[in-house]
Amino acid sequence: MRITCPICGARDRREFYYMGAAVALDRPVPEADAAAWNAYIHERDNPAGLTRDLWYHEAGCGAWLVVTRDTISHEVHGVTLASDMRAGG
Amino acid sequence: MIDLVAKSPCADLLPLDIGTVTLTEVGPERMTSLAPYRGREAALATVLKQAHGVTWPAPNRATGRDGARALWFGQRMALLVGPAPDARLAAEAALSDQSDAWAVVTLTGPGARDVLARLTPLDLRPDRFKRGHTARSDLRHMMASITRLGADRYRIMVFRGFAETLVHDLRAAMERVAAR
Ligand SMILES: [Zn+2]
Numbered sequence: 001m002r003i004t005c006p007i008c009g010a011r012d013r014r015e016f017y018y019m020g021a022a023v024a025l026d027r028p029v030p031e032a033d034a035a036a037w038n039a040y041i042h043e044r045d046n047p048a049g050l051t052r053d054l055w056y057h058e059a060g061c062g063a064w065l066v067v068t069r070d071t072i073s074h075e076v077h078g079v080t081l082a083s084d085m086r087a088g089g
Numbered sequence: 090m091i092d093l094v095a096k097s098p099c100a101d102l103l104p105l106d107i108g109t110v111t112l113t114e115v116g117p118e119r120m121t122s123l124a125p126y127r128g129r130e131a132a133l134a135t136v137l138k139q140a141h142g143v144t145w146p147a148p149n150r151a152t153g154r155d156g157a158r159a160l161w162f163g164q165r166m167a168l169l170v171g172p173a174p175d176a177r178l179a180a181e182a183a184l185s186d187q188s189d190a191w192a193v194v195t196l197t198g199p200g201a202r203d204v205l206a207r208l209t210p211l212d213l214r215p216d217r218f219k220r221g222h223t224a225r226s227d228l229r230h231m232m233a234s235i236t237r238l239g240a241d242r243y244r245i246m247v248f249r250g251f252a253e254t255l256v257h258d259l260r261a262a263m264e265r266v267a268a269r
Contacts, residue, residue, distance in 0.1 A: 007148050007164060008224065012210030015227050059227035061148070061164040 001074060006081050007061045019054035021045070022066050025085055048072055054082065098192035098252035105260055108267025109200045112259055115193040115244065121174045123159075124166045124183045133181035140175030151223040151236050160223050160236055168234070191234075192252035196243045196259065200266050205243055207262040211235060229258045 001013040021044050028036040045051075049072055055065045064082035069075065099114040106112075125133040134145035143153040146161040153159050153171075162168040174184055196204060206213050211226045218224070223236040231254065234246040247255045 009149065010212075011226070014210050059232045060225045062225075063164050 001076075003055060003065070003067060003076060004079050005057050005060055005063065005065060006079060007063055008057065011057070011060055015057060015059040016065075017056040017058040019056060019064075022052045022054045022082075024054060025066065025082065050077070098249045099194060099256060102253065102256040103194065105256070105263065107260070107263035108198075110196065110198040110204055110263050110266065112256070112263065113195050113197075115195055117188065118170060118193070119173055120187040120191065121169045122162060122166055122183075122185045122187050123169055123174070123178060124185075125181060126183065129181040130165075133178065136175065136177045136181055137169070140177060141169065141172050143169070146223070149222055149224055151221055151238075160234060162234065163225055190249055191246045192249050192255055193244065193246050194255065194259070195238075196245060197239075198241055201241045201243055203266045204259065204262045205235070205245075207265065208258055209233065209235065215240075229254070231255065 002010050003013060003016055004010045023040060023044075026040075028040050049070060051069060051071050053067050053069065055067050057063050057065060066080050066082050066085055067076060068078045070077065095117075097114055097117055102114075104111060104113040123133065123137070130145075137143055137145055137159065141153075141157050141159075143157055143159045146152045146159045146167050148161050151158060151160045155171075157171040158169075160168045160170060168187065169178075178184060202213050202215070205211075209226050209228045211224055212218060218237055220237050220239060223234065225232065225234055227233065228235070228245065228247060231247045231251050234244075236244040238244055245255070245259075
């Protein structure tokens with residue numbers, strides 16, 4: 001598996017650390033109710049198909065990446081910098 | 090009075106000559122990481138050029154020459170190799186002295202690329218990883234900085250504490266390439 005880092009280019013999966021579903025991008029506000037925080041911390045989908053993960057380019061540039069990929073075909077559909085998504089709202 | 094002796098990370102381990110490939114230690118040399126403050130990227134590039142004659146490196150690129158070089162070193166970071174950093178740089182960037190933090194070696198000779206290719210997943214084909222290209226990558230599970238300085242000349246850096254592992258892994262790869 002190869003991931004195309006927006007900074008470094010196409011790199012081997014060994015350079016990356018897998019963080020899991022990209023829920024950290026949708027962190028509830030501090031005042032959110034217990035159900036919202038429960039979902040954020042504990043509830044994960046396990047999709048057969050499109051999924052959105054956070055990966056860390058640990059051995060590369062050090063950027064956090066949002067990777068959209070398909071768990072059935074293993075195709076990677078897109079990679080963006082997590083910092084860009086945060087800046088974009 | 091105790092006389093402390095400075096030892097380089099690969100002292101007693103290098104140089105190595107195996108087959109057509111040579112592994113030597115680099116340095117000691119001054120190394121400083123430059124991380125521009127937010128919005129100061131252009132100002133830092135100007136000072137770097139004025140003070141050291143070195144262009145700010147784009148991602149995956151190295152600039153300068155022997156004695157004064159800048160290696161792209163990660164997101165929003167470059168490593169100045171050679172000169173003591175000009176004081177004006179500190180107004181534009183966070184500077185950290187890295188001189189003692191890394192084991193630095195040079196791998197040279199025909200077959201150097203074959204040796205390196207056994208240890209890193211980087212695409213090292215000559216038309217992809219050219220002279221003046223650099224990369225942060227994985228080298229046998231060590232976070233490395235790899236720079237192509239010439240046709241068969243690579244600069245390799247890992248954290249100082251991995252010096253022995255670095256030499257061990259490179260030696261094994263050199264022996265295997267030589268045995269083919
Ligand atoms: Zn990267």
